[in-house]
Amino acid sequence: MQQFESLTASSLYCDKCRQAMPVRERLLLILPDKEIFDYLCTGCGASVGQREVTSGEKMMSKTAARRRHHRPVHSLLP
Ligand SMILES: [Zn+2]
Numbered sequence: 001m002q003q004f005e006s007l008t009a010s011s012l013y014c015d016k017c018r019q020a021m022p023v024r025e026r027l028l029l030i031l032p033d034k035e036i037f038d039y040l041c042t043g044c045g046a047s048v049g050q051r052e053v054t055s056g057e058k059m060m061s062k063t064a065a066r067r068r069h070h071r072p073v074h075s076l077l078p
Pocket residue numbers: 014015016017018021041042043044045046
């Protein structure tokens with residue numbers, strides 16, 4: 001758990017602390033197609049940001065590969 005936190009931890013500007021503060025990531029909401037994380041200031045505990053992580057990132061890459069196989073996207077290729 002600590003390794004996960006160190007990997008995802010970052011600093012965001014906190015309005016209450018009026019400076020960039022290290023934040024703690026907390027899983028806020030789980031939806032069928034995505035998860036929403038809340039970033040909490042470690043100084044005052046206020047929410048300073050949110051992040052949406054779509055569980056379909058791998059699926060999207062699969063879809064893109066399938067689409068590329070089905071119809072070449074020459075505009076995206078050199
Ligand atoms: Zn703060």
